[in-house]
Amino acid sequence: MSLRSITRRASVATVAALLAMPAHAQTSGEPIKIGAVVSITGAGAGLGGPERNGMLLAEKAINAKGGIQGRPLKLIIEDDASNPDTALSKANDLLFSQKVVALLGPSLTASTVAIGGITHANKVPQIAFTGIGPAVEKERKCLAHVLPPQRLNAEALLEHAKSIKATKIGVLHDAGYGNVVMAELKQLVDKYGVKLVAVEKFEIGATDTTTQAAKVKASQPDAVFIIATSATPFRNVKQVQITQPIVAAIGSSSYEYVSAMGSAADNITIPEFVVGEDPLPHQKAFVDLYKQTYSSVPKNYEAAGWDAVHAIAQALTKAGANATGEALCAAMRAPYAGVLANYDFSAADMTGIALSSYVYSKLVAGKYTRTPFRVSP
16 A cells, blocks of 8 residues: 555544544643634635634644643634735734744735744744745745645646647736746746746736736637636636636635636636545545534635644644744654645645645536546656
8 A cells, every 4th residue: 555545544534533523522721822824804815714714623623632632722813914014913923922832824925924034033833824935935944834835836737738738828817926826837838838928917906907818818828827816817807708728726716716706707727635515535524524514615725724733733742732842843844644635844845745636626607526637646
């Protein structure tokens, strides 16, 4: 049996055990405080809301099972309003006033980079809901990520383009997350034998991208990549009547964004990880628990919230509830069998996620269907 199979079976067993856990296991002693900074409002709200839900579900599950060495976890979740300066202020309060032992988040790349300087300098473990972006992040040994590195997101987009024989690609991307993925795409186009015939950027939070969408349409691409954390470009692509296949990065995959797309939420392919309507076997127990709790279908960011809390819990269990921040950072940099993916936080990209971990979904009339296509290991 392969190591991957063993790890996935362990993940299934872990989540299944949480479903079968006693309703009120005993916890005692001082709570272990974990801080979180996510985008509940602002341009990143489609990410932060789901992340919060996943984190709270994990907190409830862990405490119902007895907490960490008998002590309950206590999440303190703050909203950064999708603003890096606010994220930095919230993180400072959590670390130095609230005295949290670890930090989860933020939701957006710029905020992750800002906060990472503090957690690195003070040796506090941080698990971000972003993929590794600027090179400076590789120097931060107390930082890990539960979303794939942006190079991997770029490769996943290009793998789908290759599968449909699209060689002329038009791109619409935002000035944040999209900028970082776009930089990786440019380095990979020759390897994949494709040409970027139009690349149009728009500001984060833009409410109208029809001018950029029209320019992409005029380039007559074989397919269009949309790389953003917003529903706006999808609505505008439909408005200018682009009929070529649309392939979207994972940042647009949450149901919050799908709802905002309206009738434009159709005929869009997304390389992602969790299709709640048709989960992989190791994801089913989590999906069922989430649906039972929230009466809604989870996707990637809910799973990332769940995985981040459990990864920190694993580090606390290994290092001890009273361990120093430096010891927790070291304990965190290890493999973890998650719902979203199998991780190795000691990997150079701080996730260890494999390209073959992606599933490809198709959004049809506002609902996701998992497609047969996968990238071979």
